[in-house]
Amino acid sequence: MNRITNCFKKIKNEKRKALVVFITAGDPDLEETKSILDIIDDSGADIIELGVPFSDPLADGPIIQAASLRSLKSGTTLKKIISLVQEIRKTRDLPIVLMTSFNPVFVYGEQQFVEDAVFVGVDGVIIPDLPPEEAAEFSVYAEKKGLDVIHLLAPTSPDERIRMIAKKGRGFIYYISLTGTTGVRVQLAEGLGDKVASIKQSSDIPVLIGFGISNPDLAREATKFSDGVIVGSAVVKLIESNSDPIQRNKKLAEFISSIKQAISDPC
């Protein structure tokens, strides 16, 4: 049984949009990540995206770069993140997706990674620097073991790539809302609606929008033409600027609930 597919089935039945929340695992440390995950789940997130820290995260802007660094300083490794998921699974059942640069997975061993991830209850993986052209073997193995390889599309993707990637994608399509790195933005990119509409025509799986979705208004706007949003940098920034865990958890709950509220208006 696939948690991601089930989750989207449920969301569709409820006629609402999906909320995916990204945090960097191990920021500020893995113990805190556990309590942050509880708050995120309880505040109404549908899917958790756990970022694996990397020394050179090329697709990330300053906020998530800094989180990656804090996480590495606190001793986080991919192995420890996989153990963390095993811990979380004792109490939580929402879909968990790992977002990671390819090198940590490559060094871990691609097959070993897939096996361990599936064993502890990871449902999907997003590897931004592993495009379908390089992912063939990995994807076959992941599919065999039941790990969804979630692919990305971008504003620069031409039609033929949209068709190719829509076919290969599993779980959902991650549409990068803008030509740029992750970060907090104040408005949506021009032409976003048209692009997402054309992707939805090619895709049987949900299309979610990420990168730059940083407040309830943008989230509401983005869900007008997509199946949901991924909120990352805004959450990571909130974690960064609240060192007191109690205060932080309170603000996290408020922020995530406010996004959830914004995208839950009947549509």
Add this chain to the structure above:
Amino acid sequence: MDDNTKSMELPDAQGHFGPFGGKYVIETLMPALDSLERLYEEVHNDPKFQSDLKYYLKEYVGRPTPLFFAERLTKHLGGAKIYLKREDLNHTGAHKINNTIGSALLALRMGKKRVIAETGAGQHGVATATAAALFGLKCDVFMGEEDIKRQALNVFRMKLLGAKVIAVTAGTRTLKDATSEAIREWITSVETTHYIIGSVVGPHPYPMIVRNFQRVIGDEVSEQIMEIEKRLPNLCVACVGGGSNAMGLFYPFVQNEKIRLVGVEAAGFGIETGKHGATLSHGSTGVLHGMMSYLLHDDDGQVQEAHSISAGLDYPGVGCEHSYLKLTGRAEYESITDEEALEGFKLLSHKEGIIPALETAHAIAHVAKIAPKMNKKEIIVVCLSGRGDKDVNQIADRMEMGL
């Protein structure tokens, strides 16, 4: 077809050199890489593009560069005959401009009005800024804060040439993070900007394109040495940072197995200290900056800091074709410490009146080690990749003589 003939035909259509190379980048950049690949294929066989390139290399860069017999150095070392391929005599003082002229012409073909580059030693930054000025392109160069300090002369040159130098304060503050930041900028501006990578690194088709723009080094050597010595060299030596001057020298000789190819990496403070840039000698396979290649990284896949006295060799990655040449055994890779490089720097200055770049000094230092062990009839060609003006202040500080 034997292995070495085959390797002349690499990369394959997907940009792989055996297990290395490829395109490990975010989707946003994939379409730009695809169109660069198509454009390059087009111009590669286009006589107009090739004649433009030839014109600028001859009349502007000053090619062909001499192949100079280093007679006093040869005598001093008492072994093989040593020839210097004088890339330091190119306009701007290093081999980097062979690539930037070609790449700027590509940018013009694409109708892109802005170029960006990363730089370590500043030579690639200067060469990019120069080509941008020549062709009227806007130019931004990413450079680590640490390198801005140690290569101040080149920072000033870039500014004089009208380029903007953007200080990178993240991570190591050297070439690795300058490259990361340039890639991030390219992700943001890919529709209007061409990224000119400074070595045979990055996602396909960059390693192939840069190699092909740099092979002029080896092609000229091949002709020149036949004319002077009526035969080919026994050994080619070049320093390896990303590996572009080495690939440029090696590539035309890859098929001829009688010719030994030796790349010289930075051993920094010494391999045993862990502070070095000897990626091929002491790294393992990994993915950084868009390609699969040898890499200095830990067992969690985190990239490690490199160290070298020379900013241009201070990099934890290396060109994917070198990884392939190492894997097949066609080329060998050695390393030289900071201290040894300084000796090489002084040696060439004293014996030949040529002050080499600190990067190049690594190749010289290696030649000083092996030439005495070779037969007097044997011939070594060493790529004198750049001149040392940029390093004089740094070395003066170190020698505590002040300038």
